[in-house]
Amino acid sequence: GAVVSQHPSWVICKSGTSVKIECRSLDFQATTMFWYRQFPKQSLMLMATSNEGSKATYEQGVEKDKFLINHASLTLSTLTVTSAHPEDSSFYICSARQAAKNTEAFFGQGTRLTVV
Amino acid sequence: AQKITQTQPGMFVQEKEAVTLDCTYDTSDPSYGLFWYKQPSSGEMIFLIYQGSYDQQNATEGRYSLNFQKARKSANLVISASQLGDSAMYFCAMSLLYTGRRALTFGSGTRLQVQP
Numbered sequence: 001g002a003v004v005s006q007h008p009s010w011v012i013c014k015s016g017t018s019v020k021i022e023c024r025s026l027d028f029q030a031t032t033m034f035w036y037r038q039f040p041k042q043s044l045m046l047m048a049t050s051n052e053g054s055k056a057t058y059e060q061g062v063e064k065d066k067f068l069i070n071h072a073s074l075t076l077s078t079l080t081v082t083s084a085h086p087e088d089s090s091f092y093i094c095s096a097r098q099a100a101k102n103t104e105a106f107f108g109q110g111t112r113l114t115v116v
Numbered sequence: 117a118q119k120i121t122q123t124q125p126g127m128f129v130q131e132k133e134a135v136t137l138d139c140t141y142d143t144s145d146p147s148y149g150l151f152w153y154k155q156p157s158s159g160e161m162i163f164l165i166y167q168g169s170y171d172q173q174n175a176t177e178g179r180y181s182l183n184f185q186k187a188r189k190s191a192n193l194v195i196s197a198s199q200l201g202d203s204a205m206y207f208c209a210m211s212l213l214y215t216g217r218r219a220l221t222f223g224s225g226t227r228l229q230v231q232p
Contacts (some may be wrong), residue, residue, distance in 0.1 A: 034219045043222045107161035
């Protein structure tokens with residue numbers, strides 16, 4: 001089946017620094033990718049929809065200047081957490097879906113971000 | 117807007133027995149897909165089963181079956197012959213099929229513990 005690879009799987013960074021998370025679709029072209037955030041013991045919440053070649057669409061309450069999304073190719077989307085603070089510590093997970101297939105939604109392995 | 121409700125925060129089941137995890141959904145769109153995912157402690161999202169709103173038959177995938185009751189807007193997951201490895205969080209999710217919003221909306225999840 002289709003595979004989505006996310007890197008890194010975990011990262012620790014200092015407060016005020018930026019962190020980039022990559023999401024790759026390995027064997028299909030993903031014109032759209034999705035970024036979710038999951039706090040401990042909670043569900044996945046959609047942060048933004050990443051569209052290849054255009055600006056991302058952010059969910060209400062998500063700061064677009066803080067969570068920069070770039071989808072420069074059909075197989076790669078990146079999420080950069082800028083000027084990270086401890087409250088940004090969370091589990092970030094990306095997802096990709098093939099355009100013609102409604103029955104599948106593939107997820108990356110997730111990235112556990114800890115800001116100290 | 118779509119909404120998924122999972123009313124069971126936690127469930128216990130004896131090994132080798134069957135268990136039903138409840139999921140109800142709400143949408144005014146007639147075209148949608150319903151998903152179940154398993155999330156072990158590692159955080160990865162493991163796809164289990166999919167049901168389309170126009171599918172006539174209930175979906176089955178090995179030990180997993182989806183009890184789809186469209187009139188009641190419910191999509192319960194049935195796991196037969198539970199195994200210790202089934203202990204995890206389980207999320208019900210949905211997306212629309214044709215209106216462009218293909219991100220998944222998740223329920224709050226159910227933590228399943230399989231006891232020997």
